Amino acid sequence: MRYDAVIVGAGFAGIHMLHRLAATGLSVRLIEAGSDVGGVWYWNRYPGARCDVESIDYQFYFSDEILAEWRWPERYSEGPVIQRYLSFVTDRLGLRDMISFGTRIETADYDERSHQWRLATDRGDSIETRHLILATGPLTVSLKPEFPGMADYKGRILHTAHWPREPIDFAGRNVAVIGTGSSGIQAAPVIARQAKSLTVFQRTPAYSMPVANRPLSDAEIADARAKTEEYRALRFASPGGLRGMGNPKKLADDSPAEREKQFADRWTMGGFAFLMSYADIMINAEANEQAASFVHGKIREKVKDPATAEKLIPGSYPLGTKRPCLDTGYYEMFNEPHVSLVDARDAPIERFDANGIVAGGKSHVFDDIVLATGFDAMTGAIMKIAITGRNGEKLGDHWADGPRSYLGIAVSGFPNLFILDGPGSPSIIVNAPAMIETQGDWLAQCIQDMEANGIAAIEADRGAEDEWTAHVHEVANYTLYPRADSWAMGANIPGKPRGFMMYLGGLTAYRDKCREVAETGYSGFALTRAQAPAEA
Numbered sequence: 001m002r003y004d005a006v007i008v009g010a011g012f013a014g015i016h017m018l019h020r021l022a023a024t025g026l027s028v029r030l031i032e033a034g035s036d037v038g039g040v041w042y043w044n045r046y047p048g049a050r051c052d053v054e055s056i057d058y059q060f061y062f063s064d065e066i067l068a069e070w071r072w073p074e075r076y077s078e079g080p081v082i083q084r085y086l087s088f089v090t091d092r093l094g095l096r097d098m099i100s101f102g103t104r105i106e107t108a109d110y111d112e113r114s115h116q117w118r119l120a121t122d123r124g125d126s127i128e129t130r131h132l133i134l135a136t137g138p139l140t141v142s143l144k145p146e147f148p149g150m151a152d153y154k155g156r157i158l159h160t161a162h163w164p165r166e167p168i169d170f171a172g173r174n175v176a177v178i179g180t181g182s183s184g185i186q187a188a189p190v191i192a193r194q195a196k197s198l199t200v201f202q203r204t205p206a207y208s209m210p211v212a213n214r215p216l217s218d219a220e221i222a223d224a225r226a227k228t229e230e231y232r233a234l235r236f237a238s239p240g241g242l243r244g245m246g247n248p249k250k251l252a253d254d255s256p257a258e259r260e261k262q263f264a265d266r267w268t269m270g271g272f273a274f275l276m277s278y279a280d281i282m283i284n285a286e287a288n289e290q291a292a293s294f295v296h297g298k299i300r301e302k303v304k305d306p307a308t309a310e311k312l313i314p315g316s317y318p319l320g321t322k323r324p325c326l327d328t329g330y331y332e333m334f335n336e337p338h339v340s341l342v343d344a345r346d347a348p349i350e351r352f353d354a355n356g357i358v359a360g361g362k363s364h365v366f367d368d369i370v371l372a373t374g375f376d377a378m379t380g381a382i383m384k385i386a387i388t389g390r391n392g393e394k395l396g397d398h399w400a401d402g403p404r405s406y407l408g409i410a411v412s413g414f415p416n417l418f419i420l421d422g423p424g425s426p427s428i429i430v431n432a433p434a435m436i437e438t439q440g441d442w443l444a445q446c447i448q449d450m451e452a453n454g455i456a457a458i459e460a461d462r463g464a465e466d467e468w469t470a471h472v473h474e475v476a477n478y479t480l481y482p483r484a485d486s487w488a489m490g491a492n493i494p495g496k497p498r499g500f501m502m503y504l505g506g507l508t509a510y511r512d513k514c515r516e517v518a519e520t521g522y523s524g525f526a527l528t529r530a531q532a533p534a535e536a
């Protein structure tokens with residue numbers, strides 16, 4: 001099989017890219033390991049899975065028709081609704097026939113003479129393509145800790161990122177949830193409503209804010225549709241890829257009473273509005289501490305047992321430097337008599353046994369254990385593919401000290417390999433669909449320009465890659481983000497190189513940089529012309 005372009009992954013990034021490239025008339029194939037589109041929303045079917053970005057923002061803006069035809073039921077959408085949305089988009093744009101489902105790309109080798117990538121799949125197919133586009137997702141490869149004795153456990157073990165398709169009933173069961181990141185904090189209150197008992201194993205307490213979800217009225221939907229142009233412009237003009245919400249003031253601009261009111265108002269608004277109470281929360285330790293202290297107060301207010309409240313209060317890292325969570329009734333859940341918290345710092349998980357978990361010398365009996373233990377983020381899915389570039393260089397070697405790229409899109413030594421929503425880009429530190437449209441539009445134009453100008457290969461210069469990678473780290477080091485042992489730093493995976501993996505300069509600055517590169521004839525890239533065919 002031979003195509004002009006192969007895209008790997010049918011999440012937001014892959015679907016958008018497929019639409020853009022199909023429109024150019026190139027032959028394109030999308031390869032997806034799952035049996036349907038959706039990406040994270042296909043795989044993460046755990047109870048309570050819900051978007052943390054408002055539905056009006058977390059959608060594509062490239063098609064007025066789709067914006068007019070799809071109606072979001074709630075302010076923050078449930079995972080299955082987003083999966084259905086992507087399925088709707090795929091069919092509406094006539095893309096489904098261009099997708100091979102249930103197929104995993106395992107290897108990719110570049111042939112410098114023909115400027116072709118040769119791909120092998122887990123079904124034994126071999127595919128040739130000029131352009132290889134990895135839309136494999138920043139949160140794809142799950143982290144499943146290997147606790148001693150796991151194989152002896154007789155109950156069910158579930159992972160939030162690989163939730164079974166059939167409904168899971170927790171009624172009458174004693175359930176454990178390990179992990180208190182976004183997945184665990186969303187799943188636990190829903191499981192608690194069904195289960196006989198729920199025990200949450202927390203190693204590091206999270207900062208969580210109320211999501212304040214509610215149905216969207218017809219009037220709100222009509223208003224959003226009427227403002228499509230305005231919203232489209234706003235999301236691309238904002239650092240976070242959102243319609244707004246940021247307070248341009250710094251903490252020092254307000255009096256203590258004004259700060260308290262600002263925090264309280266934003267807490268009530270719900271969602272990430274609280275994190276944007278002041279413009280300097282992520283760069284000024286004092287502003288951060290004041291916002292954090294407000295959240296600590298809220299946890300003490302919500303959780304009746306003071307000892308449990310103290311255990312739930314985070315303190316070892318600044319607010320927001322581990323991706324904050326949004327919840328519906330998480331802290332309140334601990335007031336229920338059948339819900340308990342095990343602080344895995346005081347009572348570390350030692351092992352599993354046939355009946356459950358032994359932690360801090362105490363045995364806990366469970367029917368089900370839910371792992372909400374996260375992902376090998378940003379690089380995990382890319383590194384699962386054995387990628388060999390020019391001169392036989394392995395991507396794994398090139399990235400041995402951490403991911404390096406130009407614009408987060410291209411890698412030196414790996415011509416015509418493009419990465420979407422990956423390390424070195426703003427990725428999911430901003431609203432993902434806005435970032436994904438930015439990169440996909442840029443890449444579609446780049447490939448069209450190559451076609452129009454007889455360019456067979458495009459490759460990032462080593463110097464441009466060095467400069468961009470240093471810039472990504474420099475911007476991160478200006479902020480408080482590197483102070484947390486987060487997945488974004490690679491800190492949750494033993495042996496993974498440490499360094500903040502996303503570009504924190506904001507979507508607007510990123511868009512400007514990408515535009516400048518294209519307008520200057522793809523500066524920072526080496527372009528190789530196609531050989532003229534030999535004359536007969």
Ligand code: FAD
Binds near residue numbers: 052
């Ligand atoms: P994905 O959606 O991850 O899609 C990648 C696809 O590639 C997957 O379907 C995978 O099966 C496929 N794939 C990978 N490797 C291969 C291979 N070798 N061969 C074949 N197929 C392969 N972001 C936000 O901005 N706001 C949110 O509220 C938000 N909520 C989230 C909730 C959850 C539970 C998770 C896990 C993530 C969330 N994110 C959120 C981040 C999310 O990653 C992005 O929003 C976005 O969905 C990423 O889209 P994507 O297309 O880049 O990747």
Ligand code: NAP
Binds near residue numbers: 139182344
């Ligand atoms: P996560 O944030 O990495 O959280 C994993 C949790 O598991 C942490 O509490 C971690 O503790 C714990 N853990 C891991 N290994 C452990 C072990 N061996 N023993 C005990 N505890 C262990 O993963 P996640 O919750 O799946 O979320 C990952 C990202 O996905 C989020 O940050 C977000 O970007 C995205 N997401 C978004 C949404 C949403 O927006 N709606 C929902 C879900 C996920 P430590 O902190 O101590 O390591």
